[in-house]
Amino acid sequence: MNLDKKYDESQSLLSVNDLKTWFPVKRGFFSRQQDYIRAVDGVSLELFSGETLGLVGESGCGKTTLGRTLLGLEPVTSGEIYFKNFLLNHAGRKQMNRLRQEMQVIFQDPLSSLNPRMSVMDIVTEGLVQFKRIEGSKEDHARRLIKEVGLSGDAIYRYPHEFSGGQRQRINIARAISLRPEFIICDEAVSALDVSIQAQVINLLISLQEQHQLSYLFISHDLSVVSNIADRVAVMYLGQIFEKGKTADIIHAPLHPYTRALIAAVPVPGKERQDKFAEVKGEAPSTATPPVGCRFHPRCPEAMPVCRETPPPLRRFEDREVRCHLY
Amino acid sequence: MTIDQNIHRQPLLSVKNLSVTFTIDDGRFTAAEDICMDIGRGESVGLVGESGCGKSVTALSLTRLVPSPPGSIESGSVVFDGSEIMTMDTAELRKIRGNAISMIFQEPLSALSPLHRIGRQLVEAVLLHRQISKKKAWRFAEQWLKKVGIPDAEERMYSYPYQLSGGMQQRVMIAMALMLEPALIIADEPTTALDVTTQAQIFELLQRMKKNFTSLLLITHDMGVIWETCERVIVMYASRIVETGSREEIFEHPAHPYTIGLLEAIPRLSKGRQRLKDIPGQVPSPFNYPPGCHFQERCPYAFDRCRREAPPLYDCGGGQKAACFLLDKAKQ
Numbered sequence: 134m135n136l137d138k139k140y141d142e143s144q145s146l147l148s149v150n151d152l153k154t155w156f157p158v159k160r161g162f163f164s165r166q167q168d169y170i171r172a173v174d175g176v177s178l179e180l181f182s183g184e185t186l187g188l189v190g191e192s193g194c195g196k197t198t199l200g201r202t203l204l205g206l207e208p209v210t211s212g213e214i215y216f217k218n219f220l221l222n223h224a225g226r227k228q229m230n231r232l233r234q235e236m237q238v239i240f241q242d243p244l245s246s247l248n249p250r251m252s253v254m255d256i257v258t259e260g261l262v263q264f265k266r267i268e269g270s271k272e273d274h275a276r277r278l279i280k281e282v283g284l285s286g287d288a289i290y291r292y293p294h295e296f297s298g299g300q301r302q303r304i305n306i307a308r309a310i311s312l313r314p315e316f317i318i319c320d321e322a323v324s325a326l327d328v329s330i331q332a333q334v335i336n337l338l339i340s341l342q343e344q345h346q347l348s349y350l351f352i353s354h355d356l357s358v359v360s361n362i363a364d365r366v367a368v369m370y371l372g373q374i375f376e377k378g379k380t381a382d383i384i385h386a387p388l389h390p391y392t393r394a395l396i397a398a399v400p401v402p403g404k405e406r407q408d409k410f411a412e413v414k415g416e417a418p419s420t421a422t423p424p425v426g427c428r429f430h431p432r433c434p435e436a437m438p439v440c441r442e443t444p445p446p447l448r449r450f451e452d453r454e455v456r457c458h459l460y
Numbered sequence: 461m462t463i464d465q466n467i468h469r470q471p472l473l474s475v476k477n478l479s480v481t482f483t484i485d486d487g488r489f490t491a492a493e494d495i496c497m498d499i500g501r502g503e504s505v506g507l508v509g510e511s512g513c514g515k516s517v518t519a520l521s522l523t524r525l526v527p528s529p530p531g532s533i534e535s536g537s538v539v540f541d542g543s544e545i546m547t548m549d550t551a552e553l554r555k556i557r558g559n560a561i562s563m564i565f566q567e568p569l570s571a572l573s574p575l576h577r578i579g580r581q582l583v584e585a586v587l588l589h590r591q592i593s594k595k596k597a598w599r600f601a602e603q604w605l606k607k608v609g610i611p612d613a614e615e616r617m618y619s620y621p622y623q624l625s626g627g628m629q630q631r632v633m634i635a636m637a638l639m640l641e642p643a644l645i646i647a648d649e650p651t652t653a654l655d656v657t658t659q660a661q662i663f664e665l666l667q668r669m670k671k672n673f674t675s676l677l678l679i680t681h682d683m684g685v686i687w688e689t690c691e692r693v694i695v696m697y698a699s700r701i702v703e704t705g706s707r708e709e710i711f712e713h714p715a716h717p718y719t720i721g722l723l724e725a726i727p728r729l730s731k732g733r734q735r736l737k738d739i740p741g742q743v744p745s746p747f748n749y750p751p752g753c754h755f756q757e758r759c760p761y762a763f764d765r766c767r768r769e770a771p772p773l774y775d776c777g778g779g780q781k782a783a784c785f786l787l788d789k790a791k792q
Contacts (some may be wrong), residue, residue, distance in 0.1 A: 185733060192626075207463035297742050298511075327510035327681060329626035332725040339735055354655065357727040364732055379730035398656040399729060400684030403711050413657050416627050 144218065145179035146348050147203070152176045152212035154195075154202045158421060170421050172198040174372035175212070177447075181316065185342065185349040187363030187380065188393065189356050191209065191417055195372040196352045200318045203350070204236055205229050216316070223418045234264055237309040241303035241321035247293040253279065254289035264312065282307045283337060299330035303337065312342060321354045329401060335362055356399055360384050368392050371428040372420050378453040388455045390435050435459060470542070471498035472643055472675050473522065477757035478536030480517050489746035491517040494697045495536070499644065502673040504689035506707075508680060508722075510743055515697040519646050522677075523557050524548075541643060559589040562637035566649035568629035572621040575649055578605075578632055579617030582639070589640050604639040608665055627658035634662070636671050648679045663689055683726055686745070687711060690776045692779075694718050698744060701773065705780030715782035717759045753783070761786060 140456050154173040172195040174370065189260040190196045201207045201212060205221065208306055209258060214221040216232060224232060240246040254275040261267045267274050276286040282303040293301055302322065309317050319338065323331045339362060353359050360380055367377040376389040387393045394413040412430060419425060424431050430440040441457050447456045478495040481488055492514040493553040498507050519535055520526045524545060537546040540561065545553070557563075565571045573581055574743070575634070582601035590597070605613035608631045613748045620628055630650060637645055651659040668678060678689055681727065686693055686707070693710040695703040695718065703716040714720045721739040735785070745752060750757050756766040765785050774787035 150746065251480065296695040297745075299742055327743070328683070328722060329510065329725045329739035330742065332727070332736035333740075336738060337728070337737045339733060356656070357729050360730045360732070361727045361736060362733055376743075379732070384729050384731065394657055396729065398660040400660075400682070400688045401724065401728065402683045414661075416625050416655075416658055 142194060143438060145215075146182045146217060146349045147178075147180040147350075148213075148215040149178050149214075149321060150213040151158060151201070152199070152214060152342055153210040154198050154204065154207050155210040158362055168421055170419075171423065172374045172420055173202060174420070174423075175370075176372075176374055178374065178377065179369055180316070180348050180350060182348055183342070185351050185363045185367040187359035188350060188352045188369060189354065189359050190369035191416060193262065193414050194369045195421065197320055199411065200238070200320050200352050200370070204233070204238055204318060213304060216301040231312050234260070234312045235314045236316045237312065238318045238320060239302070239305050239309050239322040241323065241324050243305050244293060246305055248303060249293055251292075252289065252385070253287070253291055253293070253304055254265075256293070256304060256440060257289070257311050259311045260308065266312065278307045278311055279304070281310070281341075283333075292364070297330075299334060302334055306334075306337065306341070310345065312348075313345065315345070315348070316348045318350045322351075323358060324355060331358070338362065356384075356395055368395065371417060371423050373428060373456060374447065374454070375429070375457070376453075376455045382453060388453070388460060389457050390433050390459070394434075427456075461767070466596075469546060472503075472541060473497075473499040473677075474537075474539045475518075475522065476537045476539075476717060478518065478521055478538065479534040480514070480521050481532050482517075482530045483532070484530050485746060490699050490749075491746065492521065493704055497694055497701070497704070499675050499677055500694075501502070501643070501735070502670075502675060503692060504670070504676040504690045506678045506686035506693045507696065508683060508686050508693060509696035510681055512698075512746065514699045515696050516648055518676065518696070519648050521721070523563070524553060525557075525559055525563075528736075555589070558585060558637075559640050560642055561644045561646060562640065562642040564630075564633050564637045564645065564647040564650045566652050568626065568633045568653075571749065572629065573635055576620075577617065578619050578621065578624075582617075582632070582636055583747050585636055585641065588638060601639065604635040605681075608635045608638070609661070610635075626654055627661065629765065630654060630658075630662060631665070635670070636667060639787075641672065642674060644675045644677065646677045646679070646781050649681070650678075651685065652680070659685075667790070683711075683723065695722070697786060698749055699746065700754060700770075701785065702755065703778070703780070703782040704773070705778065705782075709776075709778055709780040714775045715780060715787060716784050717756075717786075718755045721758075753767055753785070781790045 153175055154314055155169040155171050158168045158170055176199055188196050198207060202209060209222040237429055257278045258271050258275050261274060275289045279288050280286055284300060284303055323334050326334060342349060349364055351359060363380050366380050366383045368375045370391055376392045383392060387396055415432050426442050427440040427445050430436040437458060445456050445458045447454050477493055478492060480492040481490050495518050507515045510655040517526060526533060544685045569668050578600060579598060583597045586597040586600055602617055604618055608626060610616050610631050651662050665758055680686060691705055692706055694701055697718045705721045710719060716722055724737040725739055727736055739758055752768050753766040753771050771783045771785045773781040773783045776782055776787055
């Protein structure tokens with residue numbers, strides 16, 4: 134489907150400019166004052182064709198909301214989302230429905246994202262039926278899809294509860310790729326799986342990406358998992374991107390104190406910790422009342438007076454971006 | 461040799477041939493089979509395995525907390541500090557639970573009562589096991605909240621669990637587990653629901669608190685966490701123990717093909733997109749474990765004997781043992 138003839142491969146597939154997703158919360162019953170949960174607060178990023186961008190952050194940092202906003206599942210408060218040069222925020226329902234064929238999502242919990250009353254065949258072909266894109270018989274098409282994700286063809290007659298967690302996630306993947314999308318958001322897609330199964334699913338995602346030139350936004354709290362699948366990584370904290378760059382740079386030469394803390398906190402089997410537990414203190418504050426200045430300063434081991442007053446801008450160094458007064 | 465020394469030579473907890481089954485609508489299955497383990501005084505033991513391998517059931521059986529029905533402890537003995545837990549009456553068990561053996565669970569929010577303030581819940585636990593006044597118990601609990609690093613402990617005593625963050629809730633659970641100075645702490649995935657930075661803080665706390673010769677049984681699926689916290693490791697797969705050894709033995713020269721595969725499958729911090737080594741196939745359902753070794757269907761080295769007999773734990777030197785016929789020297 135050609136949405137805009139101006140789009141070509143060298144341009145970014147997805148481009149996000151200063152995106153904000155705020156949720157209004159009422160203060161008191163009679164209060165007129167409006168408060169907002171600033172779940173996503175000024176995020177800019179881009180994603181190229183065939184690339185995986187890892188989005189890492191702790192719970193409540195807004196990474197899931199960002200993903201949902203990109204898919205049009207949450208209303209945009211301000212900012213722009215371009216998909217293939219097409220401005221998504223003002224897309225109408227009809228346009229959005231067409232676009233959704235090219236943007237798919239895989240969620241964390243493989244069971245709750247599958248309808249228990251639908252057979253696997255109906256699940257993986259639902260989108261195809263909707264958009265009248267079945268090739269051959271529905272059964273054959275379903276069988277081809279399910280084999281592509283490494284399940285046996287007979288699985289299409291069974292129901293979600295008959296499968297294990299890893300197999301269910303494969304069914305979710307089959308559904309996500311059924312419409313041959315270009316962009317898939319994986320929201321903690323392997324987080325609920327056991328280690329041995331997690332590795333299988335990660336490998337499957339990589340293979341599918343190479344075959345179909347897919348672009349992934351891979352959202353996860355687990356930096357080790359992300360580093361094994363992402364070409365570039367963005368680190369998110371309280372609604373903002375704190376650091377972004379190539380995976381190797383982020384892992385081996387993290388700049389932001391928060392990224393450094395995240396990496397130091399990952400327990401690595403077989404390796405003694407360099408600085409044992411010398412990480413950040415406390416927990417992330419609420420996004421309804423983010424700290425003034427740098428949002429990380431109350432927990433930051435390197436906070437300076439300026440951090441308490443002025444929020445640092447996102448500075449760019451070649452292919453690296455970092456939001457910190459140290460740089 | 462005096463009697464006192466003798467006691468210290470014995471393990472604090474000794475489990476022998478413990479088997480637990482569950483009977484549900486679909487039939488009966490074995491959740492834990494023939495489990496044997498010892499935990500020494502002051503020792504930290506990690507029990508690692510994938511979901512459904514029986515690690516939590518094993519942990520619950522140690523204080524006979526397996527819900528019955530559907531669960532049933534079929535056989536085995538659990539000797540804690542010289543007394544047999546399996547034959548104790550309820551009154552004796554209550555004296556041990558939460559006092560000499562305390563537990564920390566994965567979900568602090570479901571382990572705490574949502575209807576009562578933190579302070580009241582802590583005080584209740586103190587008063588159950590200590591003959592002190594309510595006022596003293598309150599002060600005591602408050603001090604423990606401080607010790608586990610909860611800011612404004614005086615005020616927090618009046619908070620309801622939902623008013624605290626996940627990390628703070630888990631700290632309350634830890635305070636509750638530690639305040640009666642148990643001999644053994646059983647922690648079942650204590651940090652799985654928490655962020656990595658919070659997880660690091662919790663483990664630092666546990667390690668600091670462990671100084672007074674407390675033993676720890678840590679149940680987790682996370683090999684990284686085991687590496688950081690435990691001296692000895694027990695690996696379970698599909699209801700059985702497949703390997704046990706010291707931390708170094710298990711991580712540096714694992715002997716069982718499952719342990720080897722598991723260690724290789726762990727995603728480590730890497731430079732970018734790369735395929736991981738995986739273990740093919742999936743964990744069998746407890747209703748149809750394969751005959752012989754439970755891992756045989758996924759094992760790259762499986763041979764005839766693995767399909768017929770269940771391998772016992774073979775000695776691999778040192779304290780390391782693995783349930784694999786590849787280690788059966790008599791046959792080779």
